[in-house]
Amino acid sequence: MAKDSRLILDPLGDDNPITIQVLGICSALAITAELKASIVMSISVIFVLGVGNVVISLIRNIIPSKIRIIVQLTVVAALVIIVDQVLKAYSYQLSKELGAFIGLIITNCIIMGRFEAFALGNGPWRSFLDGIGNALGYGVILIIVGFFRELLGSGTLLGFKVLGDPIAKTGLYSIGYENNGFMLLAPMALIVVGIIIWVQRSKNPALIEDH
Amino acid sequence: MGLKQNLHNLKEKYKGTKMAPAFNAIHTFLYLPNETTHNGTHIKAADDLKRTMNTVIMALVPCLIFGMFNAGYQHHLALGAIESANGFFDTLFWSWNNLVIGLWKVLPLVIVSYGVGLLIEFIFAIINKHEVEEGYLVTGMLVPLIVPIDIPLWMLAVAVAFGVVIGKEVFGGTGMNILNPALTIRAFLFFAYPTWMSGDKVWVHGAVERAGTPDAISGETLLGAYAQNTSLAGIDYWDMFWGLIPGSVGETSKFLIIIGALFLIFTKIGSWRIILSTIVGALVMGLIFNGVVDAGWIGESSKFYGLMSVPFWQHLIIGSILFGAVYMATDPVTASQTNKGKWIYGFLIGFISIMIRVFNPAYPEGVFLAILLMNVFAPTIDHYVVQGNVKRRMKRLKTKTA
Numbered sequence: 015m016a017k018d019s020r021l022i023l024d025p026l027g028d029d030n031p032i033t034i035q036v037l038g039i040c041s042a043l044a045i046t047a048e049l050k051a052s053i054v055m056s057i058s059v060i061f062v063l064g065v066g067n068v069v070i071s072l073i074r075n076i077i078p079s080k081i082r083i084i085v086q087l088t089v090v091a092a093l094v095i096i097v098d099q100v101l102k103a104y105s106y107q108l109s110k111e112l113g114a115f116i117g118l119i120i121t122n123c124i125i126m127g128r129f130e131a132f133a134l135g136n137g138p139w140r141s142f143l144d145g146i147g148n149a150l151g152y153g154v155i156l157i158i159v160g161f162f163r164e165l166l167g168s169g170t171l172l173g174f175k176v177l178g179d180p181i182a183k184t185g186l187y188s189i190g191y192e193n194n195g196f197m198l199l200a201p202m203a204l205i206v207v208g209i210i211i212w213v214q215r216s217k218n219p220a221l222i223e224d225h
Numbered sequence: 226m227g228l229k230q231n232l233h234n235l236k237e238k239y240k241g242t243k244m245a246p247a248f249n250a251i252h253t254f255l256y257l258p259n260e261t262t263h264n265g266t267h268i269k270a271a272d273d274l275k276r277t278m279n280t281v282i283m284a285l286v287p288c289l290i291f292g293m294f295n296a297g298y299q300h301h302l303a304l305g306a307i308e309s310a311n312g313f314f315d316t317l318f319w320s321w322n323n324l325v326i327g328l329w330k331v332l333p334l335v336i337v338s339y340g341v342g343l344l345i346e347f348i349f350a351i352i353n354k355h356e357v358e359e360g361y362l363v364t365g366m367l368v369p370l371i372v373p374i375d376i377p378l379w380m381l382a383v384a385v386a387f388g389v390v391i392g393k394e395v396f397g398g399t400g401m402n403i404l405n406p407a408l409t410i411r412a413f414l415f416f417a418y419p420t421w422m423s424g425d426k427v428w429v430h431g432a433v434e435r436a437g438t439p440d441a442i443s444g445e446t447l448l449g450a451y452a453q454n455t456s457l458a459g460i461d462y463w464d465m466f467w468g469l470i471p472g473s474v475g476e477t478s479k480f481l482i483i484i485g486a487l488f489l490i491f492t493k494i495g496s497w498r499i500i501l502s503t504i505v506g507a508l509v510m511g512l513i514f515n516g517v518v519d520a521g522w523i524g525e526s527s528k529f530y531g532l533m534s535v536p537f538w539q540h541l542i543i544g545s546i547l548f549g550a551v552y553m554a555t556d557p558v559t560a561s562q563t564n565k566g567k568w569i570y571g572f573l574i575g576f577i578s579i580m581i582r583v584f585n586p587a588y589p590e591g592v593f594l595a596i597l598l599m600n601v602f603a604p605t606i607d608h609y610v611v612q613g614n615v616k617r618r619m620k621r622l623k624t625k626t627a
Binding site: 195196197 | 377379380383391413416417418419420421
């Protein structure tokens with residue numbers, strides 16, 4: 015059991031899909047301007063990767079290896095469509111905001127990466143844990159980035175004006191604070207991810223790649 | 226015992242401790258160290274890093290002093306308190322009242338820039354256990370010169386912290402940076418707080434508070450006015466040359482920048498190749514745009530018309546391209562290293578600067594973006610120049626042996 019728990023815990027820390035494996039960067043830059051979008055994206059990926067890994071693991075012995083990528087894509091596409099439809103049904107506004115990015119979960123490198131690297135060679139239960147773990151690791155980074163970008167860029171968290179009202183000049187804004195517009199641009203997301211990578215590696219020098 | 230001996234004793238006392246680099250930095254900045262090497266002959270050269278940096282600062286000081294006077298002058302002029310000065314040496318410009326405003330507004334910028342920047346340098350030196358490097362000396366002087374006069378100090382502090390950490394320290398400190406730190410700081414300010422870095426309010430002290438009131442004053446730069454296609458009646462080209470126009474603190478006086486450039490070239494600190502090729506690049510792009518207008522390909526209704534029809538030589542005196550060419554593009558760390566590379570690098574900076582200036586009215590000052598872009602490409606340019614040399618010599622070798 016100790017080994018199984020590592021499947022969940024490793025991706026959260028020393029084997030994080032974004033900061034260590036450097037997968038899934040694109041969506042981490044694209045949708046993290048708001049915390050809410052980051053959270054929804056994380057939940058969607060947790061669902062898709064968790065279920066997807068189980069499905070692939072179950073049929074791993076009957077997939078002809080020549081067409082396995084196509085089969086994997088079909089599975090992801092089916093799951094993504096489920097997520098998309100659910101969002102459209104229950105949270106139309108959010109689904110409009112996230113737009114193409116839910117559809118683009120299909121191209122999220124983490125998902126194909128875990129299918130190829132793990133689900134094709136392991137049983138359903140361990141694949142499930144691996145899927146959940148990696149998606150959680152992805153989600154943690156997304157939420158950290160989203161938190162800082164929304165807080166510093168818009169002065170809000172989940173839409174609540176935690177720093178005061180920039181137009182009525184209340185809270186922090188009354189003493190001259192202003193939102194950092196750079197935070198809302200994609201380059202700043204890359205820099206925030208870079209800082210996370212920097213902090214993580216300086217805490218644990220074993221992670222530093224030598225070249 | 227003088228200060229020097231005291232510092233030396235402190236240095237001995239703290240040798241090997243965490244704080245040692247901080248004491249060393251102060252000691253070697255003020256004095257020649259006590260110990261000298263004991264054996265062997267060494268190369269003797271006077272231009273160590275501190276002296277190089279200080280030479281650039283000396284070249285910048287006239288711009289800073291002029292910037293202080295100009296800050297007060299533009300403020301009083303916009304308020305209607307004084308008549309416009311007649312030429313560079315007019316006492317209306319070099320007046321005590323102007324200097325007071327300038328000191329009051331510009332000195333805090335200098336103090337914040339150096340305070341925050343050097344603090345971060347010291348912290349990183351202590352964490353990484355290396356000596357404090359002098360790289361921030363010039364950056365700290367450049368930063369107050371390239372920001373608008375009314376920028377809030379906390380924004381400057383945030384930007385300096387960002388620029389020094391992300392622009393320099395993550396790459397390994399002085400000498401390892403890809404981007405010019407001063408321009409990284411400006412780019413950060415520009416994208417983070419655009420309302421304080423562009424537009425028609427921030428360039429004259431007091432314009433922001435007065436906006437919307439009956440006392441409102443215009444604080445627009447000439448480039449901003451050109452980009453809006455407004456006519457510029459009453460602005461004298463000599464005013465642009467001497468620098469009696471609104472703009473960032475230290476970039477307005479083309480006259481003093483040229484003097485600074487001559488000083489840098491004379492002391493061999495700045496590369497004349499880069500300065501010259503940047504100017505040539507800017508002139509070429511200006512000529513191309515003039516040609517487009519003359520050929521009638523673009524009408525007066527076009528939003529590019531205003532800036533495109535500016536005579537090509539005027540591009541050199543209305544924006545900060547000269548300042549960029551002399552003090553920013555020549556940064557030896559981020560520029561190309563090979564002589565041929567320097568020509569290409571400088572030419573493209575000038576070329577792209579004017580292109581951004583004309584094509585994107587939202588960024589009337591494209592110089593800093595152009596320099597940052599070419600900073601990124603400088604190693605690539607060098608690579609191809611070196612490869613070209615290698616190829617040519619190989620060919621020569623072959624023909625000789627054949």
